[in-house]
Amino acid sequence: MAKVREFFEDKKSSVSHPTLVDCGYQAVRTSEGVFLQLSTYGSDQRQTQKKTSQTLQLDREHAEQLLRILITTFPDLRGRVTEDLS
Template structure:
């Protein structure tokens, strides 16, 4: 598990990953404040089903940074309601 400290654009070449996983989310209330927690779970080929593989936590400031990254990557999302596709 890790709290996200910083965002930066990674310029290395990358391709789409062949493995597909599920991602759960939680709102975590701590003495430090509220965090959005995203956890990925093992692929269908993993021996232990639904075991957490990686967990990331975002405080409000870092969630806002992530939102800006998402909006710049997918500008068509702006103005759409949850669940709708542009």
């Protein structure tokens, strides 16, 4: 498990990953504040089903940064998100 310290743009080339996994999310309330926790679970080929592979926690500041990154990457989401909330 890890708390995200920093987002930065990775400029190395990359390709789409062939493996599909599930991702659970939850709000975790602690004495430090609220964190958005994202946990990925092993692929279908993994021997132990539904075992957590990686967990990331985002505080409010980093969730806001991630939201900006998502909207920059997928500009059409800006209007859709606010429409879905109403």
